[in-house]
Amino acid sequence: MSTELSEEEMRQALFGSSNQPEPESAPKWLEPEAVAKPQPSPKPRSVAKPLSPKLRVVLHVTKEFEGDVEVFTYDANTLSTLVAEQEAKNEAKKKRFRYFNVMSVKPIP
Template identity: 50%
Template sequence: MSNDLEEEMRIALFGLSSQALVPPPARQADVPAGPAAQPKKAAGGRGFPKLRVIIRASKLFEGQTEDLVYDASTLSTLVAEQEAKAAAKKLRFKYLEVISVTPV
């Protein structure tokens, strides 16, 4: 009785299939052949993400502004902004405005 119930459940889940009754053939272990099977490296050569932060900075209030570009090697936009602002303050910019944070 339980065998019939089990068979009905298999048919309900997987449908009628001639492959369901035949076990899959044994697979042979894939052996890499020669240098063609070696994994390829990334095209850019870098394996870590970067964010590009663009900041408009000025040393005087409503004075001449400069656009600074900072590349941060992090995924967090908040950390990238903080690092970019710290770098701009080292250059003695006082007034900072974040223009954009985009992945590179």
């Protein structure tokens, strides 16, 4: 068996035999193939409820030591419980509360 193959024999081995004559200007492997790709059908998307990155912080606050305890709630626009607690304490300070105790930090549904 000969180890040297002609260009035509190599093309037949790689691409199979074709009945139409090939143009001499460009090799077949350089020409783009015009194959229509099937487009996937658009799936209807379910409308999801937007995620709420909010936490509700509940504090027991007083203006004087061992005075009347009030419940102070604050809704923070964050997912960090530490940041939510700090924001709630700062808001309580703005309302002139001096003593606070964090009771709960829960996500708002």
